[in-house]
Amino acid sequence: MIRRRWRWASVRRATWWLTLGVAFLSWWGAAHVQAATNFDLEDQVREIASELRCVVCQNLSVADSPSDLAKEMRNLVRELVQQGKSREEIQAYFVSRYGEYVLLSPPKRGFNLLVWGLPFLAIAAGGAVVYLVARRWTGQAPADRPVIDPAYAERVQRELKDREQQ
């Protein structure tokens, strides 16, 4: 009987601890998940805002600008993200209001392709020029060198051979 009562007590104590543990874990888990979603949200807002131009600044993104309008734009981006809008939808909204000018990197199509393509084209053209010039220099060099007298060349060969034989 005594043993049984002891067992009951221990079961009750274990249950109590278990409940406490579960309560703590669920609280900790919830707090953690909350923090994680907040972190994700701010990350997302930052990512989207960093691609938008602060329209009242000189070459600053909405994410980096301390101006009031940029702050309001960040708030709006946050609100739209919370409403479940995708990055593309948010960008499209800002483009529909401010034009493509609001995007810090111009979309890769139409006339804009020039901006993306020209630097590589210039590098390729420069490389071609360097290649052609270098080839001309190295190609011309032997022609400028004086032709060696065949008799003299023959003598050098002979003497070298003699030296090897010694």
Added chain:
Amino acid sequence: MTWKKLLIPLASVPLILLLAYGFRTDPKAIPSPLVQKSAPDFRLKAFDGGEVSLADLKGKPLVLNFWASWCYPACYEEAPLLEATWKRFKDQGLMMVGVDIQDKEANAREFLQRFGFTFPNAPDPGSKVSIDYGVYGVPETYFIDRLGRIAYKHVGALTPALMEAQVQSLLRGK
């Protein structure tokens, strides 16, 4: 051999053309994608306690002006013109609404009093309406026709000639 000598001048022609195009355009003149499109709706609480919304003004031509008390001198220059235009054309059905952006209420009220604005003016909390209209500075003015389309957008202080022309065109239009 001669075509090789021509290669460099020929190659630089497109570059010169591109630069000529780039330098002749004004980088600060950014066309609004909203012009000729329907004006975004707004609903704001006016300084006088009433409510102003685009939906309520449908069917009437509207001059929508964005201003701020800290916008000196441009907003101060055009303010008397706004009030004078409102007084002159309101009987012909013209509407005028002022939206005050990123301002302190006391300063804004002082501005309203100074110029004796009698048309509805409202602050824009969170700059939501300003962003919706693609405003990037003050003053900016939108001329919205009876069908609720943005007919014209002006950046900077309005001149009497421009104001007159745009308002007349709005009143003439459907």
